[in-house]
Structure formats: C-alpha cells, structure tokens
Amino acid sequence: MPVLGNPRRAPIVLAYATFVLAGLNAGVGGVLLPALIGDYGVDMTTIGITFFASSAGFMLAGSATGPLLERLGTRLALAVGGGLYVMATLYMAARPPFVAFVAVQLVVGYGTGVLESVLNAYLAESPSATTLLNRLHAFFGVGALLGPLTAAWMLTFLPWTAVWLVLAVACLPLVAGFLTAYPRRAPAGDGAADPLVKAGPPYPDAPVLPTVPEASGSERGGLLTAVMRSPAVVLASVFLAVYVGLEISVGNWGFTFLVEEHAQTGLTAGYISSGYWLGLTLGRFLISPLATRMGLTAAGMTYACLAGVTASAVLTWAAPGAVVATAGFFLLGFFLGPIFPTAMAVVPDLTTTRLVPTAIGVMNGVSVIGGAALPWLTGAIGQSAGIWTLMPSAVLLALLQLALWRMIVARMTPA
Known part of the structure; x- marks a missing residue:
C-alpha cells in the first residue's frame, strides 16, 4: 500500500x-x-x-x-x-x-x-x-x-x-x-504534480523512465561541463549567490543593526529579528498563490518581490523607531521569501530537460558561496564603517539582483 x-x-x-x-x-x-x-x-x-x-x-x-x-x-x-x-x-x-x-x-x-x-x-x-x-x-x-x-x-x-x-x-x-x-x-x-489536483497513473513508484531529448554534443561531454557553459545557468547561480548572501547578512547582522543604530533592547531586537524569519516563511506560503490569482508569471512575481525587498530595506534603513523597524524587517523577509524557490522553478526554461537536475544542483551549491562570503563582507564593512551600512548594502544587493534577473528573463525559453 x-x-x-x-x-x-x-x-x-x-x-x-x-x-x-x-x-x-x-x-x-x-x-x-x-x-x-x-x-x-x-x-x-x-x-x-x-x-x-x-x-x-x-x-x-x-x-x-x-x-x-x-x-x-x-x-x-x-x-x-x-x-x-x-x-x-x-x-x-x-x-x-x-x-x-x-x-x-x-x-x-x-x-x-x-x-x-x-x-x-x-x-x-x-x-x-x-x-x-x-x-x-x-x-x-x-x-x-x-x-x-x-x-x-x-x-x-x-x-x-x-x-x-x-x-x-x-x-x-x-x-x-x-x-x-x-x-x-x-x-x-508528472510525478510532482500538486497533490490537490486529481490525476491518473503513472504512479510515483512506477519504474517509468523520463522522456529526455537526445543529448547534444556538449552534454555528452559531461553534464557539469555543459551546465557551466550555459550563460543562463551561470547568471542564475550568481543571482542565487547574491540572494542567499543578502538573506543571511540581514539575518545575522540585523540584531546588531537594531541594537546599535536604533537603540533597541536585546529582547526587542530579538523579537524583530524573529519577525524577519517569520516574514520569510509566510512569504513563501502566501505570495505565489496570490500571484497566480493575479495572473503574474514567475518572472513578473520575482520583479515585484525584488521591488518589495528594495523598498523594505529603504524603510528599515530610515525607520525612526521600533514599530517601523519591525514592519520593515518583516516585509523585507516577506518579499525575500519566494525569490530562491522561484529561481529554482524557472530552471526548465533556462536549459534542456536532461541538464535540469545538474543545473539546480550547481545553483544550490554556488548559493552557499554567497551565503558565506557576503555576510563576512558585511561584517567587515560594519566593523570599519559602522553597522548602519547593513541596509544600504541590502539595497545595493537588491538592485544587483534586479539587474541579474532582467538578464536571466531575457534568456528564458518556455520548456
């Protein structure tokens, strides 16, 4: 059974x-x-x-x-x-x-x-x-x-x-x-269809092989090599590295920013920081279904989210008190939430079917580089110039993501 x-x-x-x-x-x-x-x-x-x-x-x-x-x-x-x-x-x-x-x-x-x-x-x-x-x-x-x-x-x-x-x-x-x-x-x-959508066989445990188009010469030379030669996948990998770097930078240094720049108590700063992660989680649950009802494509939804990230970072940067800072951090997380999974979802539009798993693996792996390097860089800048630089850095990274996303969308081909 x-x-x-x-x-x-x-x-x-x-x-x-x-x-x-x-x-x-x-x-x-x-x-x-x-x-x-x-x-x-x-x-x-x-x-x-x-x-x-x-x-x-x-x-x-x-x-x-x-x-x-x-x-x-x-x-x-x-x-x-x-x-x-x-x-x-x-x-x-x-x-x-x-x-x-x-x-x-x-x-x-x-x-x-x-x-x-x-x-x-x-x-x-x-x-x-x-x-x-x-x-x-x-x-x-x-x-x-x-x-x-x-x-x-x-x-x-x-x-x-x-x-x-x-x-x-x-x-x-x-x-x-x-x-x-x-x-x-x-x-x-087939196998990954939404479970709320009724559909018939084949069942997930059936030994069905995927229908994959014949590999090109570059693909025969090696999956990883073929993926790394794809400008669209390389751009998407850099995009996710910047995304994860931004996400973790705010998550790691947000507490210090609130305490030193907005004179929040440790307890209040802790609650606001938790609100950031709560917003990230809720954004992933709520924004995609809402975007679908509004008729937005994955590309359009990501543009809207990146605009929201930029505006939220500006709001948090200029926040005069705990209430506005709380809203800014929550909204920043909320709009950041869908970006990573949506970038994964459009991979079939960036490369051939056979290369999709390798492309996703490379993107997932490269994102770790940004998740390590950018938070370190943010801390180093904050150490020398002051932690107030966190939100200006977040704005710059969001704008960089907008530029990268525009180049990615230009290379999309519907699967």
Whole structure:
C-alpha cells in the first residue's frame, strides 16, 4: 500500500517533511555552538571551521546531483542522501574527537545537499512548480524557526549530542519513505504534480523512465561541463549567490543593526529579528498563490518581490523607531521569501530537460558561496564603517539582483 494512502500525495508530503528537517538542521547550529565550544575547549574562530566543511560538502553535492540522478534515479539518490545524513548525525551523537567532528561536517553537508538538490529538481519538473517549490522552501523556514527553540529546550536537561541523535532518528522514516513513495526515475511533468489536483497513473513508484531529448554534443561531454557553459545557468547561480548572501547578512547582522543604530533592547531586537524569519516563511506560503490569482508569471512575481525587498530595506534603513523597524524587517523577509524557490522553478526554461537536475544542483551549491562570503563582507564593512551600512548594502544587493534577473528573463525559453 502506498505511503500515506495516496501515491501522488506521498512524494509531496515527504519532500515538505524533509525540508522541515533541513531547516531544523540549520536552526539548531547556532544554539549548539556555545556547548560545542565549551565541551571541546576551542574558540569561536576554530569552531568556525565546521561551517566551511559543511559548505564544502553541500557544494560537492550540488555539482554531483545530475550524475547521481542519472546513475541511481530519484529513489536511490534520495536514499543515499538521507542515509549519509543519518550515519553522520549518529556519529556526532557519539561525541567524536574534534578533528573527526569537523571532518564529518563534510558528510552532513553532502547528505543535506543531495536531499535539497534532488527534491528541488523533482518538483521543478511539475506543472505547478513555482507554487510547490515556494511551499517546499517555506517548510524549510518552519524548521529553521523551530530548530533554535527545540535545541534550547533540549539543552536544559540533555547534552548537545542528544540533539543530533533526535535529528538522526527523525530522518530514518524519511529514508524509508523515499524508498517507498518515489519513482526510480522522475517522469518529467508528472510525478510532482500538486497533490490537490486529481490525476491518473503513472504512479510515483512506477519504474517509468523520463522522456529526455537526445543529448547534444556538449552534454555528452559531461553534464557539469555543459551546465557551466550555459550563460543562463551561470547568471542564475550568481543571482542565487547574491540572494542567499543578502538573506543571511540581514539575518545575522540585523540584531546588531537594531541594537546599535536604533537603540533597541536585546529582547526587542530579538523579537524583530524573529519577525524577519517569520516574514520569510509566510512569504513563501502566501505570495505565489496570490500571484497566480493575479495572473503574474514567475518572472513578473520575482520583479515585484525584488521591488518589495528594495523598498523594505529603504524603510528599515530610515525607520525612526521600533514599530517601523519591525514592519520593515518583516516585509523585507516577506518579499525575500519566494525569490530562491522561484529561481529554482524557472530552471526548465533556462536549459534542456536532461541538464535540469545538474543545473539546480550547481545553483544550490554556488548559493552557499554567497551565503558565506557576503555576510563576512558585511561584517567587515560594519566593523570599519559602522553597522548602519547593513541596509544600504541590502539595497545595493537588491538592485544587483534586479539587474541579474532582467538578464536571466531575457534568456528564458518556455520548456
């Protein structure tokens, strides 16, 4: 009997649950850092090595997604990613030596990278890809919101290793679900249809091979090479690197900005910062359905969101008090929310069907570079010139995204 009783609904529900887990994984990290520093007796600079190790694993997974899907198919690729994550988190739960703890972050990053890239690629082939991908990434936001609360609560009566044990156990039923509900291959435009839309066979667990056009000469030379030669995909990768850099810069430095530039108390600044992440999550749930009702295309919706990001950053920059700053941060997150998943949804319009999984993997991996480099640069500028530069930087990055998006849209070809 198919998982959850509905063979078309099961893959969607499992994808959402997987992204909640990915969000939890991202959300618990900051809360666990003090416990890790104290337990291993290292400083903040040393513990920061774990971020680079995890990012390297994530980038490696992004570049390997296309070949992995071609060799193993959707079902086994997801099982590999989930299995590696389970083994890595179980190992961390055993409190390994610090060097091994750092090394295993490569596996954690690779496992989560495979899961995210494969599921993005699977849903990107859906007729309702924009809505589905926005919901998918909204559930990541749900996990990211719950992660700090869950970890902080557990640390009141359990060691930090217990948090990783819980995440490992939570992933086990997902791996079982991957093997039960997903197809060996992802039929283009079929298996990822919205579960609220009635449709007949083929079912997701049927061994149906995708109908893929004959590979061009460049594609035969290597999926990754072919993707990197595509100007549209390279532009989209840079676009997402800027996006993630902006998102994390505001998320990481917003608290300091509010305290130092707007004289907010730590408690008030914390609530406003939480409102930013809440806005990000709600934006992914609400904006895409609203845009569909208004008849906006994915390209048009992204233009509107980027305009909203720019206006919200200006509002937050000029905010005279807590109320306006709260609204500005919430709206900034709200309009940022749909941009990443929508960029994933238009990948089939940027390249050939065979290259879509590899393109999504590369975009996912390159986004990590922006997520590491731009927040670091923002902090360095804030250290020398003052943290007031956060919002002007956000405005500039939003305008850069507008320019990049215009070039991407010019290269779109309806699939």
